[in-house]
Amino acid sequence: MSPRRVTLADVAKAAGVSRTTASLVLSGRGRELRISQDVEQRVLRTAEELQYRPNIVSRGLRTGTTRTIGFVSDTVATSRLAGDMIKGALEAARDRGFMLIIGETEGDAELERLLLQAMHDRQVDGLILASMFTRTIKVPKAVTTAPAVLLNALPKQPAPLPAILPDEVEAGRRAARVLLDAGHRDGIYLIGVGPRLRDVPAESLAAVERLVGIRAALGEAGVKVAGARTCPDWQPEYGLSATRDLLRTVRPRALICFNDRIAMGAYQALDDFGLKVPADVSIVSFDDHPIASWMRPQLTTVALPHYELGRKAVDVLFGEIGRDRSAGDGAGEVHRVPMPVRHRESVAPSSGADAGG
Amino acid sequence: MSPRRVTLADVAKAAGVSRTTASLVLSGRGRELRISQDVEQRVLRTAEELQYRPNIVSRGLRTGTTRTIGFVSDTVATSRLAGDMIKGALEAARDRGFMLIIGETEGDAELERLLLQAMHDRQVDGLILASMFTRTIKVPKAVTTAPAVLLNALPKQPAPLPAILPDEVEAGRRAARVLLDAGHRDGIYLIGVGPRLRDVPAESLAAVERLVGIRAALGEAGVKVAGARTCPDWQPEYGLSATRDLLRTVRPRALICFNDRIAMGAYQALDDFGLKVPADVSIVSFDDHPIASWMRPQLTTVALPHYELGRKAVDVLFGEIGRDRSAGDGAGEVHRVPMPVRHRESVAPSSGADAGG
DNA sequence: ATCGGGCGCTAACACGATTTAGCAACGGAG
DNA sequence: CTCCGTTGCTAAATCGTGTTAGCGCCCGAT
Numbered sequence: 001m002s003p004r005r006v007t008l009a010d011v012a013k014a015a016g017v018s019r020t021t022a023s024l025v026l027s028g029r030g031r032e033l034r035i036s037q038d039v040e041q042r043v044l045r046t047a048e049e050l051q052y053r054p055n056i057v058s059r060g061l062r063t064g065t066t067r068t069i070g071f072v073s074d075t076v077a078t079s080r081l082a083g084d085m086i087k088g089a090l091e092a093a094r095d096r097g098f099m100l101i102i103g104e105t106e107g108d109a110e111l112e113r114l115l116l117q118a119m120h121d122r123q124v125d126g127l128i129l130a131s132m133f134t135r136t137i138k139v140p141k142a143v144t145t146a147p148a149v150l151l152n153a154l155p156k157q158p159a160p161l162p163a164i165l166p167d168e169v170e171a172g173r174r175a176a177r178v179l180l181d182a183g184h185r186d187g188i189y190l191i192g193v194g195p196r197l198r199d200v201p202a203e204s205l206a207a208v209e210r211l212v213g214i215r216a217a218l219g220e221a222g223v224k225v226a227g228a229r230t231c232p233d234w235q236p237e238y239g240l241s242a243t244r245d246l247l248r249t250v251r252p253r254a255l256i257c258f259n260d261r262i263a264m265g266a267y268q269a270l271d272d273f274g275l276k277v278p279a280d281v282s283i284v285s286f287d288d289h290p291i292a293s294w295m296r297p298q299l300t301t302v303a304l305p306h307y308e309l310g311r312k313a314v315d316v317l318f319g320e321i322g323r324d325r326s327a328g329d330g331a332g333e334v335h336r337v338p339m340p341v342r343h344r345e346s347v348a349p350s351s352g353a354d355a356g357g
Numbered sequence: 358m359s360p361r362r363v364t365l366a367d368v369a370k371a372a373g374v375s376r377t378t379a380s381l382v383l384s385g386r387g388r389e390l391r392i393s394q395d396v397e398q399r400v401l402r403t404a405e406e407l408q409y410r411p412n413i414v415s416r417g418l419r420t421g422t423t424r425t426i427g428f429v430s431d432t433v434a435t436s437r438l439a440g441d442m443i444k445g446a447l448e449a450a451r452d453r454g455f456m457l458i459i460g461e462t463e464g465d466a467e468l469e470r471l472l473l474q475a476m477h478d479r480q481v482d483g484l485i486l487a488s489m490f491t492r493t494i495k496v497p498k499a500v501t502t503a504p505a506v507l508l509n510a511l512p513k514q515p516a517p518l519p520a521i522l523p524d525e526v527e528a529g530r531r532a533a534r535v536l537l538d539a540g541h542r543d544g545i546y547l548i549g550v551g552p553r554l555r556d557v558p559a560e561s562l563a564a565v566e567r568l569v570g571i572r573a574a575l576g577e578a579g580v581k582v583a584g585a586r587t588c589p590d591w592q593p594e595y596g597l598s599a600t601r602d603l604l605r606t607v608r609p610r611a612l613i614c615f616n617d618r619i620a621m622g623a624y625q626a627l628d629d630f631g632l633k634v635p636a637d638v639s640i641v642s643f644d645d646h647p648i649a650s651w652m653r654p655q656l657t658t659v660a661l662p663h664y665e666l667g668r669k670a671v672d673v674l675f676g677e678i679g680r681d682r683s684a685g686d687g688a689g690e691v692h693r694v695p696m697p698v699r700h701r702e703s704v705a706p707s708s709g710a711d712a713g714g
Numbered sequence: 715a716t717c718g719g720g721c722g723c724t725a726a727c728a729c730g731a732t733t734t735a736g737c738a739a740c741g742g743a744g
Numbered sequence: 745c746t747c748c749g750t751t752g753c754t755a756a757a758t759c760g761t762g763t764t765a766g767c768g769c770c771c772g773a774t
Contacts, residue, residue, distance in 0.1 A: 007760060018724045023762060034722055056478045057417045058760035060583040061729050066414060068458070068479070075444075082440050087432075090461060099458050099475055101425070104447060118456055121413045122425065136549040176711065268653055291648055293619065296625055363728060375754045380732060391752055415730035628747045 006050045015039075015046040022047075026054070062122055069093060069212040069317065070119035070146075072100045072112070073130035074137075082132055088310025089128060096318065098125070109140070116142040126317045131155065134165060134205045147320040151313040151348045154205065160331035162320060164313045167336035168206050171302045172213020174341050175256055178300060179268065180221050182282060183350035184254045188218070190228035191242050191266055192258025199230050207258060210286060214256060226252065231262060239265025247273045253350065254282040263299055263346075278348035288342050297345035305337050310339055363407045372396075372403040379404075384460070385624070414639025417480055426450060426674065427476035427503075429469070430460045430487035431494075442508065446485060453675065455482070473499040483674045486688025488509065491563045492520060493627060504677040506672040511562065517688035519677060521670045525563050527572020528659045528696035531614055532641045535657060535698060537578050539639060540707035541611045547571070547585035548599050548623055549615025556587050564615060567643060571613060583609065588619060604630045610707065611639040617646035620656055620703075635705035645699050654702035662694050669694055 014020040017039055024030050025043040046052075060066040071089060073082065083222055086102065101119060105112040106270060119127065127143055130151035136152045139161060150163040179188060193200045193207045197215075209252070218225060229246050231238035231339040239262030246252065247269060257263035263285040267277060275281050277297055285292065288303030358711060369379040374396060381387050382400040403409075417423040428446060443459065450457055458476060463468040476484065484500055487508035494510045496518060507520040518669065536545060550557045550564045554572075555566040575582060586603050588595035596619030603609065604626060614620035620642040624634060632638055634654055642649065644658030673692055 004762095009760075019761085020724055020726095020763085024723095034720090036722065039723080053474065053478055055418075055480070056761055057414055057423060057480050058729090059762075060414045061412075061418050061731085061760080062762045064729080066479075075694065086459070088459065094460075098477075099460065099479065101456050102443070102447065103451070103456065104444065117410065118454075121410055122423075122456065123412070123414045240653075255709050258749080261719090264651060291651075294621060294648075296597075362730095365732095366730075376731085377733085377754055377756095378752090381753095384732080391750090393752065396753080412730055415759095416732075418761090420731080421759080525740045 005055065006052050007055070008052070011043065011047045011050055011052045015043045015048060017043060064123065065125050066122050067098050068101055068122065069098055069126045069128065069314070070116075070122075070124040071100045071128045072115055072119070072131060073102075073104050073132060073151075074116030075104050075132050076238055080341050082130075085130060085313075086308040088307040088312075089151075089314050090310070092311040092314035098314075104254050109138075112140055113142060113172050116140060117275045120145055126321050128317060129161075130313070133204075134168070135203050136205065140229050142251045147317060147323075149313050149317045149320060152309060154334070155332070158332065162316050162331070162335065164316060164335045164337065166206075166304055166309060167338050168209035169213040169216075170336075171286060171339035172210040173217040174213075174214075174339070175210070175286065175302050176214045176217035176221075178284045178341060178343075178347055179254050179256070179282060180217070180223065183349050184282060185221075185223050185350070186191050187251070187253030188223065188256065189246060189250075189252040189254070190214070190256050190258070191239060191246070192229075192231050192234060192262050194228035194230070195225050199228070201234075204288075210258060219355075226250075231258075234259050234262055236261050236265040236268070239263060241265070243269035244272065247275075252277075252281055254284070254347075257283060257285040260285050260287045260292045260299060260301055263301070264291060265296060267295060278346050279351075282348055282350075283346040286339075292342070293344065295346075300342060300344045301348045302339050302341050305339055308337050359493075362412065363409050364412070365409070368404045368407055368409045370401065371407060372400045383409075397423040400612075401428060404459050421480065422482050423480045424455050425458055425481050426485065426671070427473075427481040428454055428457045428485045428487060429476070430459075430461050430508075431464050431473055432489050436499050439487075441663030442487060442667040442670075443640060445664040445669075446508075446671050447667070449668040449671035455671075466495075468498060469497055473497060477502050481567050483678050485670050485674060486518075487670070490561070491525070492560050493562065504674060504680075506670050506677060508588065509666060511691070512689070513579050515689065519688070519690045519692065521666055521673060521692045521694065523563075523661055523666060523696050524693035525566035525696070526570040526573075527693075528643060529567040529572075530574040531565070531696070531698050532590045532643065532659050533571045533572075535575035535641045535700075535704055536611050536613070536639060537574065539704050541639060542578075542580050542707070544583050544608070544610030545575070545580065546603060546607070546609040546611070547613050547614065547615070548596060548603070549586075549588050549591060549619050551585035551587070553581050556585070560589075563643075567615060578703055579707050583607075588615075590596035591616050591619050593618050593622040593625070596620065597625050598622070601629065604632075608632075610640055611641070611704075614640060614642040617644045617649045617656060617658055620658070621648060621652060624652060636680065636708075638709075640703040642703075643696075649699070650701065652703075657699065657701045657703045659696050659698050662696055665694050 008022055009019055012019045022043050024033050025035055025040050030040045032198045056067055090100055103115040127146050127148040128151050131137055132151035134152050136156045138156045148161055150161050154163050155161055194211055229242035231242050243266040255266055257266050263283055271282055277283055285301040286301055288301045292299040292301045365379055366376055368377045379400050381390050383393055387397045411423055414511055420515050447457055460472040483517040484503050484505040485508050488510035491509050494512045495513045496516045505518055507518050511520050512518055551568050586599035588599050611621055614623050620640055627638055634640055642656055642658040645658045649656040649658045
């Protein structure tokens with residue numbers, strides 16, 4: 001049925017040279033090893049005519065490199081995060097002629113072991129260990145077999161692995177600054193965590209870092225958080241109940257919601273109380289989930305740079321592949337990717353005192 | 358640094374047999390080829406002790422099979438669809454010891470060519486060509502090199518490729534039946550397409566099939582669609598404007614929205630007009646997008662079975678890999694995956710006449 | 715005439731598995 | 745004693761590429 005693949009031997013034969021010569025020419029080492037212009041041209045032309053493509057499997061056997069990297073995540077299905085992150089990784093890899101083998105562990109250590117084994121069996125040139133929400137993970141022993149980076153995660157025990165993470169602290173500062181720039185100084189409440197640094201979900205790095213950034217930026221402006229409501233889980237229903245709870249006692253001027261799903265619940269609660277966004281209450285949030293631009297008014301939010309995270313992971317991984325890892329310098333480096341603000345419609349200038357200083 | 362991989366030769370040497378014998382035993386052909394119990398046990402035990410794992414790259418060179426399948430989609434980032442589809446494919450593949458190499462074309466034919474080439478270079482055992490929204494696609498010539506299936510797509514020109522699609526016609530029937538079962542017979546409007554069969558977006562298979570199903574089920578119950586509003590794109594903003602437009606002239610009792618994003622817009626429009634879901638207007642929709650369960654009231658919708666689609670694609674692909682493709686029987690078969698109804702809160706019994714027959 | 719050396723290319727091995735062909739030993743039949 | 749068939753294993757080829765070592769030729773120098 002399908003015609004047999006054309007191989008290096010075919011090209012060599014057709015060009016009237018040895019396999020060695022053909023190989024040298026096609027790997028670009030012809031000049032270096034004194035192959036004549038004449039022969040070089042003939043081989044190149046023949047390869048072109050026959051549409052020769054080197055067999056990567058064979059090359060992999062010989063050289064040990066398969067031009068393939070493994071992307072292992074806890075789950076690829078939850079949230080849209082995975083998609084953009086994979087897309088970024090995919091494109092960065094493609095730029096270098098690499099492909100991605102993907103797998104998901106669902107948080108199961110045994111599954112993870114099998115998966116890493118399967119990737120090792122296929123001789124991947126590097127590994128990306130990704131988490132779908134920012135957190136610390138236990139690095140499996142098996143990853144020492146190939147260069148590896150952590151994506152959206154930090155190692156639980158200190159490990160010589162680079163990590164790529166969104167810059168959540170700066171994101172917190174930016175969210176706060178959006179409100180400050182609009183003149184808000186009073187009645188700023190948090191929905192999701194806080195107000196104290198210990199009032200955050202245990203596993204979530206993002207929560208504590210965002211909070212740190214928010215408090216820093218507000219503090220520098222001499223502004224204090226008026227109050228906060230925590231959410232057991234960052235889902236719309238809890239954003240709704242937390243905001244309702246808040247509205248029973250106070251009238252906030254601005255809310256910083258710790259993610260967009262919470263903000264969605266907050267919108268519903270405000271609507272219940274007859275309050276308008278942003279006229280009565282300004283809202284700024286985090287993540288830039290797709291719903292953020294579907295909500296009315298459209299939500300101003302600090303975006304998780306999923307695509308850039310994926311790209312960066314691949315870039316760092318290639319640095320790692322090239323590096324002599326026994327040297328160990330700069331091994332556990334943490335790379336922070338900036339989170340951009342998406343200015344939309346949910347923030348209005350403070351109607352109160354424009355009292356600047 | 359990392360200790361060299363243990364190879365078949367190592368096992369053979371340690372067990373005091375030839376590589377051939379070790380290979381035969383480990384591939385389970387020992388009995389068949391008269392290897393003694395004694396030797397067989399020794400080899401198995403040695404392999405176990407040394408933690409031998411066959412190198413798939415090497416095996417791939419010899420046998421031509423890499424236990425890897427290629428998943429090519431137009432895009433993996435848009436919508437959550439990709440995630441669950443890939444997840445389903447991933448798990449079905451893993452059940453058979455296969456891994457997925459993924460790539461995306463972004464609708465670019467040249468990119469697609471390069472991608473298929475790259476997968477061919479890596480000797481994938483099969484290909485899944487996936488589309489992120491149901492449509493007809495031009496099947497690239499290159500796919501004839503390996504067994505392939507279409508996922509969420511039909512071939513534009515007749516091609517001997519199996520296709521896996523959601524059962525949209527039946528989904529349309531189910532959506533209609535949800536309303537009929539609740540007693541609705543009058544004031545049923547469509548948002549997104551229709552009312553005529555030609556009032557649908559050109560590229561979208563789902564639109565026309567859903568409409569066919571809706572009309573069939575309603576027709577069988579002797580019910581007619583009261584009216585419809587089309588949307589240029591199935592996004593919340595168009596759902597909003599279409600529904601507003603509708604509400605300016607009539608008071609519907611029920612809406613069938615052609616997807617959840619449109620339904621989100623419809624919710625907003627109904628809210629603007631002071632109408633309550635489901636007390637005043639029942640709504641049923643399609644897709645089961647994550648937002649469907651975040652909306653208030655939660656949206657009743659007919660779900661796209663992404664996970665099952667992914668699984669099914671892999672199952673069919675393995676059938677294809679096993680089959681003698683030169684036979685050509687059952688080549689272009691179309692597999693339909695049922696779309697389940699997610700009963701939630703947006704449909705209420707018709708407050709009008711309970712007049713059944 | 716002989717030797718050394720640069721030039722241009724190739725023979726041969728290696729990678730790690732699978733698979734074909736066949737070898738050595740043994741026992742029984744003639 | 746010879747021949748043949750069976751048993752139990754192994755040598756060697758193979759897949760397609762990369763890489764090392766080296767071969768033959770020609771030219772110039774001695």
